[in-house]
């Protein structure tokens with residue numbers, strides 16, 4: 213691409229289907245090639261559907277029924293939430309990109325199942341290439357990184373926990389075997405936090421067989437019996453590992469603690485600072501507390517772009533801290549949940565990155581240092597559902613379900629069925645990402661330019677909102693492209709402000725003019741941030757939660773001046789109506 217910047221409008225259908233005739237011809241071309249492909253293959257086979265059959269009255273009647281039902285469905289869908297319009301600023305979805313739609317559709321017709329190359333000869337390769345593109349975007353070495361597409365961010369987060377647990381379980385099994393054989397006490401924290409090279413070294417030095425390791429694994433064996441052995445060998449009751457997740461976490465992390473059988477007790481929320489981001493002192497304290505309790509840290513999670521307000525945790529500072537632990541031999545798994553903010557990495561390395569605050573910028577740049585990362589192409593990637601992605605920095609970190617150590621070359625490395633939590637997986641999402649990468653490219657001048665536009669839209673909207681209504685109290689800082697605000701008079705109590713905000717939100721719900729969403733922050737996690745927010749209007753904190761109206765800016769057409777000029781005054785007018 214020689215163009216310095218992208219014409220974003222060419223990559224979306226347009227709110228009035230402006231690009232319809234071009235898109236229709238592309239869909240038609242995709243269909244025609246698919247028809248031709250079928251005709252050309254096995255061209256000498258007889259046709260079971262000759263013309264006289266296809267034109268028979270029975271045949272035509274069946275077609276008529278199908279056509280009616282198709283019309284019925286499409287008419288039904290006309291009642292669907294209109295998420296394509298810039299008036300939709302509710303949840304993390306908007307207009308789909310044209311390459312994503314075409315990539316998805318073209319692949320859907322071939323229906324590949326990426327679980328195995330046996331049924332996805334081409335699609336499996338497309339997935340590899342698409343994963344390499346995303347790896348490059350987040351700063352991983354595309355040649356070393358591995359990963360796959362998932363049904364969404366939740367499953368990608370589960371994949372991270374699965375890998376972290378795989379490594380920890382192996383290391384702890386080895387530590388236990390060595391302690392039992394040598395009679396020296398087991399230090400579960402030190403053992404659980406070895407890395408693979410130390411693991412191989414020790415396994416070889418002590419000549420521990422795979423059978424022995426298997427018998428000491430709490431994933432393969434009886435976890436209660438293994439726990440008793442660990443307690444015995446360490447001279448201390450074994451209480452299992454903990455999962456450290458910032459208090460801004462997505463619900464998927466609690467689900468993970470639940471599903472992986474850690475017990476919700478093992479899910480330790482890390483306190484947030486006044487900006488709503490993971491607090492480093494709190495993280496330090498949590499790690500120290502876990503270790504002094506004799507409990508290893510299964511993984512530290514940081515979030516790049518929270519679901520509530522788009523905040524970006526200080527991923528760089530977390531990496532620095534974990535590097536210090538690494539110096540003393542403690543390798544703590546670090547997973548970045550970048551389901552929302554991961555695509556903002558496309559801005560890095562160009563002028564566009566200036567749109568990000570310095571902190572957010574260095575946090576996004578540090579994702580490359582983490583063991584694994586979750587992305588959600590079906591959010592800021594403008595790709596159809598369901599499409600999440602899980603990536604790891606290197607091959608060792610990808611190891612899972614097979615018990616064999618990662619240095620043993622896996623026989624079917626080309627097949628993903630044993631590397632994924634999910635079984636059958638559509639190749640459509642991978643292809644949608646692939647075609648996006650081939651056209652928009654995930655670099656700063658093109659895809660990154662669209663991301664920068666979403667941040668510009670957020671800035672425009674929050675300023676216009678603040679200047680347009682004296683009751684608007686913006687939640688600050690906003691690290692990405694989400695605007696959250698409450699509605700308060702000076703001196704209001706938090707409960708008065710909450711009631712007014714909730715009332716205004718309730719007014720928006722049946723209002724077809726705009727779709728917004730609502731979020732409620734709990735003082736339990738967001739105490740400092742809520743305090744700062746309420747102090748901003750000389751208010752009084754008398755409630756345990758903060759109610760906010762939330763507007764998500766991902767629609768590329770919010771950048772358009774005419775749209776802004778038409779929509780902003782209308783939004784302010786609707787807000788005014790709904791407040792009263």
Ligand SMILES: *Cc1c(COP(=O)(O)O)cnc(C)c1O
Pocket residue numbers: 363364365366367369462464515517518519549550551552588600
């Ligand atoms: C959306 C989101 C998830 C979950 O992703 P799904 O695709 O809905 O499963 C996880 N973490 C964060 C930060 C998210 O924004």
